[in-house]
Amino acid sequence: MTSTATDHTTATSADRALITARHLINGEWLGEADTERMNPARPGELAALSPSGTAADVDAAITAAAAAQPAWAALPAPSRGAILMAAGNLLLDRQTAIAEDLVREEGKTLAEAKGEVKRASDVLRFFGSLGWAATGEVLPSGLPDTTITTRREALGVVGLITPWNFPIAIPAWKSAPALISGNAVVIKPAELTPLSATHLARALQDAGLPAGVFNVVHGKGRVVGDALARDPRIAGLSFTGSTAVGLGLQEILNARRARVQLEMGGKNGVLVLDDADPRKAAKVVAAGAFGLTGQACTATSRVYVTPGIRAAFLEALTGEAAAYTPGDGMDAAMGAVVSPQQFEQNQAAVRSAVERGAVLLAGAYDGDPAGPLLFPAAVLTELPFDDAAVTEEIFGPVVAVLEVADYEAGLAAINDSRYGLTAGICTDSLALSTDFAARAQAGVIKVNRPTAGLDLNVPFGGVKDSSTNTFREQGKSALDFFTWGKTVYTGV
Ligand code: NAD
Numbered sequence: 001m002t003s004t005a006t007d008h009t010t011a012t013s014a015d016r017a018l019i020t021a022r023h024l025i026n027g028e029w030l031g032e033a034d035t036e037r038m039n040p041a042r043p044g045e046l047a048a049l050s051p052s053g054t055a056a057d058v059d060a061a062i063t064a065a066a067a068a069q070p071a072w073a074a075l076p077a078p079s080r081g082a083i084l085m086a087a088g089n090l091l092l093d094r095q096t097a098i099a100e101d102l103v104r105e106e107g108k109t110l111a112e113a114k115g116e117v118k119r120a121s122d123v124l125r126f127f128g129s130l131g132w133a134a135t136g137e138v139l140p141s142g143l144p145d146t147t148i149t150t151r152r153e154a155l156g157v158v159g160l161i162t163p164w165n166f167p168i169a170i171p172a173w174k175s176a177p178a179l180i181s182g183n184a185v186v187i188k189p190a191e192l193t194p195l196s197a198t199h200l201a202r203a204l205q206d207a208g209l210p211a212g213v214f215n216v217v218h219g220k221g222r223v224v225g226d227a228l229a230r231d232p233r234i235a236g237l238s239f240t241g242s243t244a245v246g247l248g249l250q251e252i253l254n255a256r257r258a259r260v261q262l263e264m265g266g267k268n269g270v271l272v273l274d275d276a277d278p279r280k281a282a283k284v285v286a287a288g289a290f291g292l293t294g295q296a297c298t299a300t301s302r303v304y305v306t307p308g309i310r311a312a313f314l315e316a317l318t319g320e321a322a323a324y325t326p327g328d329g330m331d332a333a334m335g336a337v338v339s340p341q342q343f344e345q346n347q348a349a350v351r352s353a354v355e356r357g358a359v360l361l362a363g364a365y366d367g368d369p370a371g372p373l374l375f376p377a378a379v380l381t382e383l384p385f386d387d388a389a390v391t392e393e394i395f396g397p398v399v400a401v402l403e404v405a406d407y408e409a410g411l412a413a414i415n416d417s418r419y420g421l422t423a424g425i426c427t428d429s430l431a432l433s434t435d436f437a438a439r440a441q442a443g444v445i446k447v448n449r450p451t452a453g454l455d456l457n458v459p460f461g462g463v464k465d466s467s468t469n470t471f472r473e474q475g476k477s478a479l480d481f482f483t484w485g486k487t488v489y490t491g492v
Pocket of ligand 1: 161162163164165166188189190191219220221222223224225226229240241242243245246248249263264265266296297393395421466
């Protein structure tokens with residue numbers, strides 16, 4: 001499909017074929033694509049079609065995965081890695097076409113989408129290269145003529161459930177460590193973004209991944225996701241999404257003592273101290289709050305400022321907000337909101353804060369959820385610390401700015417949250433930034449850098465209601481979730 005608008009009532013069958021996602025089960029593309037996904041920036045334009053999977057589809061996918069997994073695990077790890085690296089190269093070859101599909105189904109900007117496809121490619125190549133890396137240790141024994149080694153074994157068949165906001169990067173950063181470790185995968189992508197995960201599946205298949213090793217079942221979370229979580233053949237489930245859904249899945253997996261990894265919501269705060277440069281701090285906060293249309297689990301959504309910098313910082317932040325003008329992601333500075341429901345959620349959050357007395361320095365909340373879902377970047381201030389706009393995840397380009405007396409009060413405010421994914425500080429003080437890194441309750445700390453955005457080689461995850469806080473994602477740490485450890489004594 002080209003970048004020209006395609007009205008779904010007039011789309012040719014060739015157009016429709018190009019935007020049709022299907023289940024991938026045992027190497028076969030299956031399912032009647034009966035679910036329409038519309039472009040959030042262009043009402044009436046069809047962005048994707050996908051099948052609505054059933055528990056029977058999940059059963060078939062797990063059966064295929066269970067059959068394929070032993071041979072996959074038996075393949076030398078460098079050979080598994082070569083397939084992942086080839087798939088990563090294919091994603092890069094196809095970067096622009098995939099990114100355009102991603103913009104149409106999710107709404108983010110083309111630059112963000114291209115960056116995300118590049119990330120997925122890099123992730124596949126990073127984990128592919130680990131096919132050559134050592135995974136165990138050699139330990140001394142107190143016994144004579146005895147060697148002790150540790151091994152990491154694949155879990156078997158793993159389930160992955162992913163959200164819409166990074167619709168190809170998150171499937172890639174869960175699948176790649178699972179596959180390089182010798183697991184077979186059944187993934188349920190988000191309903192709103194079926195095409196992006198399909199591109200990942202196609203690249204893996206085209207790179208030579210054996211049939212059944214990677215399976216995709218599209219459909220509703222409470223049908224497909226639930227069936228995946230409940231199947232006793234799923235040895236581990238890795239989920240990214242909302243806290244409410246994640247905690248429900250944890251109960252299901254805990255009940256049968258299967259492994260579960262949850263990456264969930266966030267309400268990420270930044271502390272801006274008097275000694276910071278207000279313009280630099282405003283750029284850091286704006287990038288974290290409004291980049292990706294604020295639709296990132298790591299987005300900045302609350303800022304605490306000390307009195308001496310408050311006025312200059314607010315002026316600079318209001319100026320920054322104006323630069324994030326929303327539009328069709330194909331050519332806008334800020335992309336569209338993903339769905340009418342999310343758009344109304346953003347509006348309600350800002351409107352109710354204003355009704356409770358907050359001052360809206362930038363933004364508006366009067367758009368039509370039946371039109372293009374373009375929500376201007378919003379800056380709220382003059383609101384109490386326990387306002388819902390300060391405590392609840394909004395998942396939109398909305399930031400609340402509150403005054404704190406000093407560093408200690410700001411740190412306490414940052415930590416006064418049910419979430420703990422990322423936290424930031426803007427300061428020139430090495431002493432305070434070091435103290436903040438030690439005492440802020442979050443899995444990722446950013447000093448003078450936006451809360452959103454991480455390199456692919458670093459451990460990622462949170463504390464409190466943001467994460468299971470057991471196994472980290474990304475980097476080499478990601479291998480821990482998808483493997484189990486064994487200690488081997490060998491005597492001669
Ligand atoms: P969501 O929880 O609604 O959906 C996530 C996935 O779970 C989707 O594939 C969905 O179909 C599935 N699902 C829904 N109900 C289910 C059920 N009952 N059983 C099994 N699966 C079910 O979240 P979303 O709206 O897609 O994504 C936004 C949320 O994701 C935000 O809360 C955001 O903070 C979070 N998120 C977290 C991270 C992180 O790494 N911590 C990253 C991105 C997004």
